[in-house]
Amino acid sequence: xxxxxxxxLAQELGAETxxxxxxxDSGWTQGFDAPPIDMRDIQQQAAREILQEGVSDLASLGxxxxxxLTIGQPLIQIPLLADELKVDLIxxxxxxxxxxxxxxxxxxxxxxxxxxxCSVLVVIDAA
Numbered sequence: 077x078x079x080x081x082x083x084x085l086a087q088e089l090g091a092e093t094x095x096x097x098x099x100x101d102s103g104w105t106q107g108f109d110a111p112p113i114d115m116r117d118i119q120q121q122a123a124r125e126i127l128q129e130g131v132s133d134l135a136s137l138g139x140x141x142x143x144x145l146t147i148g149q150p151l152i153q154i155p156l157l158a159d160e161l162k163v164d165l166i167x168x169x170x171x172x173x174x175x176x177x178x179x180x181x182x183x184x185x186x187x188x189x190x191x192x193x194c195s196v197l198v199v200i201d202a203a
Contacts, residue, residue: 078169
């Protein structure tokens with residue numbers, strides 16, 4: 077949903093477009109369920125494939141995007157790349173969570189907004 081909405085906006089504005097995939101390694105660095113090194117390679121390859129699929133999907137919608145894969149915590153990596161690329165707008169997808177899932181994940185939306193220096197468009201996936 078966010079990919080499609082971002083593509084529409086990029087087309088209308090003729091915007092330079094970047095697609096970021098963040099492979100969250102917080103479990104690895106904290107030692108919780110740390111995967112063996114070959115598992116990390118598998119996860120990185122899967123993330124690269126998903127990123128390439130997103131870039132291809134954007135191309136099919138008429139938008140050329142530069143794909144970036146980074147490893148780390150999204151709350152850190154998204155603002156870093158946004159600053160590095162001097163982006164004007166970040167488009168994020170959000171899936172609603174209920175009950176225990178929301179409590180477990182915590183509220184990171186406001187923490188991200190405090191770390192970026194550009195506008196953020198959040199696309200809500202109602203499904």
